[in-house]
Amino acid sequence: MVKVFMDVFSVYGDSFSSCLSNLCKVLKRCEETNLVLNWEKCHLMVQEGIVLGHKISEKGIEVDKAKIKVMVQMQPPKSVRDVRSFLGHAGFYRRFIKDFSKIARPLTRLLRKEAEFIVDKDC
Numbered sequence: 001m002v003k004v005f006m007d008v009f010s011v012y013g014d015s016f017s018s019c020l021s022n023l024c025k026v027l028k029r030c031e032e033t034n035l036v037l038n039w040e041k042c043h044l045m046v047q048e049g050i051v052l053g054h055k056i057s058e059k060g061i062e063v064d065k066a067k068i069k070v071m072v073q074m075q076p077p078k079s080v081r082d083v084r085s086f087l088g089h090a091g092f093y094r095r096f097i098k099d100f101s102k103i104a105r106p107l108t109r110l111l112r113k114e115a116e117f118i119v120d121k122d123c
Contacts, residue, residue, distance in 0.1 A: 010051055063096050077119055083110050
């Protein structure tokens, strides 16, 4: 037997009635396929919410401010592992950061095998 776990799925519509109609279709399909929902984790008919680390609303996809707060509070990198961790967090939001690769270049240079690990002003 195979068990499949789905963590997140979103149902939306351009009006309350279309959203409700779409939700009914999804719930019916869940029932037909014996998919069990954890109702404590379900958020129905919300105007906005955090989905996979992004704020989703009628404005579109935005950055979750809580994630930015965590990144701002991170200590400067002291090792290659720290640089990888920071770039992993920052890379999650690269779509929102103009010229991300240019900005991150000084840090990515520290990941080269032959590079000396010196965190300078550019980093």
